[in-house]
Amino acid sequence: MTARLQALATYVPCWGDERRRTAGPDEDAITMAVAAGRAAITAAGRPVDRVVLVTRDLPTLEGSAEAVLIAGLDLGSDVLATIVVGGAPAALDLAASADPGTLAIAVDVSGAAGAAAVVVGGTDGATLEAWTRIERSLPVLVRDAQGEVFDYADPRLLRVRGVGAAMTALGLDTKPVAVAGLSAKDAASYVEGKPAHPPTTGASSALFALACALDANASGTVVATEQGTATAARLTAGRTARATHSPAPRALPKRRSIADADIKISLPAYERAFDGKVRLAAGQCSKCGNLDLPQRYRCSECGAEASSSLAALPRDATVYTAVSVHVPVPGLLTPYDLAIVNLGDSGVRLLAPVTDAEPGTTLIGDSGSVVLRRIAVRAGVPDYGYAFVPAEGAR
């Protein structure tokens, strides 16, 4: 099996340091998958027919995570999305075996956080050919149904009988150009030269490894490992469109939480708002063209009733007004900033939390963009919507 990589996009959160990125409190597997996936689709410049997400950080929205993923990517609601539980080998196998028209995404949330996505298809991208794999069991790390991690805590055992034995069993004839699933230090002994190293070690590291090799214009073997398992694929350099989101790392602001609060949710209200809120789409009046966000029964401009349909809104944004909430609010981390932003030149404003920025630093007139985030968890339900991210160095 050989796949052509039309586009590859990578995403790391802004929080953390040069060594390791941390997911923000409003990020999860779905929001990070959407960030990487949207960038890949844009870079490919073509729609996709199906979406596969590989992660071991299980989204908690049973039966709805796929819907949020599809809506966040602004794909048709008939597009099939599948979530696969797996690590780096599963992600590399997926990328090598996916049919043209597939968006393959891999995400890591816990531990070093990151996400990467490839669009398979096209005619002139790099090719990735599945080659060989080895399945063995050495469960040094396991996760129970609630997601709690149990660590056998024997890194030497993992190095020798896990990765070491798996690499030997693969029987590679030459050193790989990139290895995923390992720390930079552990990977150094296996790879040729000193290539760039993935910022994660889970599922997404396989696609980050591809990105490292592509950016070095390297051809050769790419290996992905996870505990006792390893898989190898052959990469041949090509013209794969690339997108990278890697803002300068910064420390998570110190914020406090005084108490949990039951933030109520109305599921009928959630369901009615879902498409507009997760796709960032306003109701556009068929009579006068006016945009109303949220969509409404009666047009605020011409009064036409029941005659609007959803229209995507621009995502570039400028702050009209912004505040910083310092008083402790149960259930929320304080301080937090809220802004009303103008969305492009649409005339539509959005009330949004400010994210990826130190609280209190957002000012009227700042420019940036809005991105899908988990705005709140309400009675256990993750509630997704758009947050404002100030542009780096915009001021």
Next chain:
Amino acid sequence: MRRVAVVGAGMTPFAEHFDLGIKDLLPMAVTEAIDAVDKGLDRADINAAWFGELVSTDGFAAGILADQCGLVDIPVSHLENACATGNDTLRNAFYAVASGYVDIALVAGADKVRETSSQTTFWDWMAMTRDMAWDYPLGLVAPANFALHAQRYLYESGATREHMAMVAVKNHANAVPNPKAQMRFEVTMEQVLSAPIVVAPFGLYDCTPQSDGAAALVICAEDVVDRYTDKPVWIRGVGLGLDRVMHQHKADMTTFPATVKAAKAAYQMAGIDPSEIGVAEVHDCFSTIEMISYEDLGFVPRFGAAKALEAGETTMTGRLPVNPSGGLKAKGHPPGATGIAQCYEIFGQLRGTAANQVASAPTLGLAHNIGGPTAVAAVTVLGTAKP
């Protein structure tokens, strides 16, 4: 249409009344209002009552007023219109009396904000005023909703936090002589400016406290007014205005169109110009809101509030004393009672009996509320001269 006068007014102190329930506070205010009628009033003479309350803490609101105040034999209606509830309750009772269907009406307002944990209050009150899907989960707490306006107002008008602090200093000083006020202490500019930030740009002293309390008015038709007093205070004008509900839909956040509309209606009914107002109780839940309201009520030109504060125009000795009671800022703010208590204050000011009496003997006074997601405002104009 008949002319309508206020003949009695009463209120409980505003405070954290942990020891008093709504069933205690309401009859206290109602009885004080009835007892304040100069020539006496038998409560059996009251034809109907209107009760403003935002959150019913002990169940069915209208029934509690009827039951606890000995008024079960007359019709009682409950009204809720966010923080404009008080003045809007008076407005509805006024219409009933003016129309000729009711001769004597009781207008009461009350709320027990401190009846639930201050921690749950945030989410309870947000649930009343926010879109459940779009705004509620964001944590747009009440100070934040007003701060969105304040930030834009400061940005466009050039006013500063020092001007906001002048409002707090003034209103705290005004509350000191008022035995009904919750915060009877003075604050300095420095204290206001160095206080912990609640929601920027509001520090602690820019914000109203959480309060419990009740207030009541007795109003009657001109036909019967002589039976009750020789010094009626006439309801000269009432107005209510609304605006788009969600903040992202308000085109210009440096002004409150709801106030502009309510004031216009009240001035028109009174046949007066805002410059004729001699004393005013203005909604100052947050210091900047008093400033914006000066402009929306027509007291000063647009973006002229800072200059007026610098000149001391709204202090007790200025050309238009604002919030002689201490305002929401220092007297307190149990929302359903707030507007009624403002009219209690103006009633006293126009009769020369207020605790913190304006020296200039005003003949026209104004009460103003802006409420909820800054989408509703109510204005009442009271005067000593019969319209």
